[in-house]
Amino acid sequence: MADLILGSIVDSITEHLVSLIAREIGLTCGVKRELEKLQGTVTAIAALLRDAEKRRIEADVVKDWLQKLKVVVYDADDLLDDFSTQALRRRRVVGGVKLVLNEVRIFLSSSDQLVYASMMAHRVKEIRERIDAINSDKSAYKAEVNSGNTLGVLVENQPRPETHPDKHERYVVGRDEDIKEVIKFLLNPDFEKNVSILPIVGIGGLGKTTLARQVFNNDSIKEYFSVKLWICVSTNFDVVEIMRKIGREELDGKKFLLVLDDVWNENRSKWLELEEFLMNGAKGSKILVTTRHLKVVKTMTPPTYHELRGLPEDQSLALLMRMAGKQEHEWKTHNLEEIAKEILKKCAGVPLAIKTIGRLSVFLRNTEEDWLNFKYNELSRINQEESDIMPSLKLSYDFLPSHLKQCFAYCCLFPKDYELDPSELVHLLMAQGFIKPLGNRKTQLEEVGHDYFMELLSRSFFQDIKEDLYGNISGCKMHALMHDLAQSVAGDNCITIDSSHEKSIPPGARHVSIDDLLVLESRFEGGKRLRSLLFTNEVFHFGEVIHLDVSCFRNLRALRIDGAGINMISGSIGKLKHLRSLGLSGNDFKYLPNSISGLCNLETLNLRGCRSLERLPRGLTKLVNLRQLDVSDCDELTHMPRGIGKLTNLQMLGTFAVGKDSIRDDAAGLNELSKLTGLRKRLTIQGLERLRSVPSGLEASFSIEKLALQSLTLIWKRSLGTEADAEVLERLRPHPDLKELRIEGYRGVQPSSWISQLHKLVRIEFWHCYNFS
Known part of the structure; x- marks a missing residue:
């Protein structure tokens, strides 16, 4: 997988270099000169890597060369992301109304700038020389672009066996x-x-x-x-x-x-x-x-x-019995049927996989000992040479475009039979830079990512689709054998660590999933290289982890620790300056540290279901790159931080909690919500009863009519059915294309006039809306 990873990382390096050279660096000529030299080096290897992506690499020497190149290219990307983040912080601080003195001092001191520039030039030169050294060895590793098939045969030239209509099918079951x-x-x-x-x-x-x-x-x-x-x-x-x-x-x-x-x-x-x-x-x-x-x-x-779908269990078992040359009475007599069913789970109903295992089990004795040994030991050793199914599936992978290969391989971080949320998957892929913007700037990255997902779906990499009321895909699973394929192509780049394995990370690993939170306490070696850390245990945890400190994972782009019972987040989380996606849903903490304002690259923050969360940090409004902020089902959330209207890149907010303006001067007014014109899909506005005692609470500029929402929920926790509540409802006029409306707790005596004008309304619900007619 090193070849396809490198293509993606080289693209990321190129983007950083173009940005830094063109407009970010106003430091010294030496820095710019080193960046330009690095750009030349990266350009030189880009064509070779693009060619490598199209081939099936076979030679070990080429694989080894690519692996060495992968390590240094990752380091280069991390370094340049450091510089880009520093430049972003500088623009944010200098361009802001309020200047934080210690940050300003760092950026505006001429002596500090010279020291930083010298360090920057030195580090870029060091990285460039490492890449040049490896690149100069490509001839020794037979990796020249023009050297025939030394990089591996082109995918489209791979021979396929000719099929014929008259072939005798000896083992056909079902269908x-x-x-x-x-x-x-x-x-x-x-x-x-x-x-x-x-x-x-x-x-x-x-x-x-x-x-x-x-x-x-x-x-x-x-x-x-x-x-x-x-x-x-x-x-x-x-x-x-x-x-x-x-x-x-x-x-x-x-x-x-x-x-x-x-x-x-x-x-x-x-x-x-x-x-x-x-x-x-x-x-x-x-x-x-x-x-x-x-x-x-x-x-x-x-x-x-x-x-065509997989065979059901009974037909799978019948096919395995025939391939293994066993009679039904042999299985029944020796209690082998249940063991065989466990073995068949690996095959997921695919006849070719069942036949492979059946051939290997022909010589097993009819004893539980033999079959259990096969299940626990031999089965895991079946390699691609012995199996017919993996090369067959691999062909589907080989024909994927390179941008989809890395997205597919990333999915192996989730356990088998795990229900994936396509939106969450897209956000994680965005965090890794796997989703590239189109030439049309009006198309959001989330939409491009959705297209990626739909293409993988159309190629049968996902199954068991679930849809919501509007036909949007809300969940799916990966076929078990496709999961095996994803693990195979990902290699040591994506690994899973659980409580039954040694808590160490292979040198090449960059993306890790865990099902045991104690792994976080071990500070295992290699953590600083990680770009993804995902907790994937679907069993909800109550109070198992009290304090979350992930400061050792400095290069993370995606961190997802959902449903872990965490009740305190360390302020050191602000050190994860590369972080793009942070998922902490379903935990027990009451607040986030204000240091989160240092995560200037953050694009996704998922706090859904954090029912103890009382407030969001004021510094949240500095996260100008934030695109997804989900605070749905955060029942104790008292208000949104003043200035949230500055987050104009937001595509999803989830919930807007109305604060008591007369009491809190740090609470955002509803007028700020109207500035977030990029919001789409679903929005909940809760705490609307708080506007009753604040006549000026609905400013003249307030309107949600411009928000292209699919679904809107309006919640009064203590509605008295007053004229003030009716006025609030009247002013909450949504876009006429709204498809779903839910009003909860409102006790007014008449509906709002705009309800009848929602010409695309699919469903309307009234919850605890007494006297509402």
């Missing part, structure tokens, strides 16, 4: 219902077009080709179609070659069945070119396509497709 559904489609004459298409979609190893073969050789199919053709297309979608195999004269005016097996083409124009030659068949003609990707299906725009 009766799938066969019936596909045959029903093929024999159905009621289609507008003469030629209709049905794609069969599923991950590698599920048996798409086997299913197509079973259908192709079915007697009813033989009688219905006058011409049957089977073409193995594979990775090279060559229209001329496909037509040569078909022989055009055979199809015109005839009712044909054409199977296009193993299609990878995502180019619609190529498909349309082929389609021109295939639409002249007689009415009732059908084309059956097998593919791994929904994106391939979209090039064809068919009315429907058949999704």
